[in-house]
Amino acid sequence: xxxxxxxxxxxxxxxxxxxxxxxxxxxxxxxxxxxxxxxxxxxxxxxxxxxxxxxxxxxxxxxxxxxxxxxxxxxxxxxxxxxxxxxxxxxxxxxxxxxxxxxxxxxxxxxxxxxxxxxxxx
Numbered sequence: 589x590x591x592x593x594x595x596x597x598x599x600x601x602x603x604x605x606x607x608x609x610x611x612x613x614x615x616x617x618x619x620x621x622x623x624x625x626x627x628x629x630x631x632x633x634x635x636x637x638x639x640x641x642x643x644x645x646x647x648x649x650x651x652x653x654x655x656x657x658x659x660x661x662x663x664x665x666x667x668x669x670x671x672x673x674x675x676x677x678x679x680x681x682x683x684x685x686x687x688x689x690x691x692x693x694x695x696x697x698x699x700x701x702x703x704x705x706x707x708x709x710x
Contacts, residue, residue, distance in 0.1 A: 598628045598646065598651070605621045611699065624648055632654070632658060641670050643673060651671065655669060655682060
């Protein structure tokens with residue numbers, strides 16, 4: 589049985605996070621949502637998502653700090669990161685560190701296309 593791609597959505601806006609999760613689950617992916625940077629950091633100490641959808645403005649620990657953590661961890665070397673932020677300067681700051689950066693609003697179609705593009709080919 590083929591394993592579903594594991595997508596971790598780190599987004600403090602519950603409505604946006606649920607929209608992303610719903611569209612990705614509809615595409616056959618396993619999605620977890622985390623609304624807080626500190627909780628995400630703790631989760632990423634052991635989790636190995638295929639793709640992380642990462643907002644930059646998060647409570648407790650910023651998206652930039654999480655991005656640096658992800659890039660510093662050997663067990664997350666294969667994980668792809670798509671930064672989605674409402675702040676163009678934060679998107680620019682993450683460019684070159686994240687695999688993809690884009691500025692909100694992002695349609696569910698855009699999110700789905702980007703995640704599919706980042707998934708490893710089987």
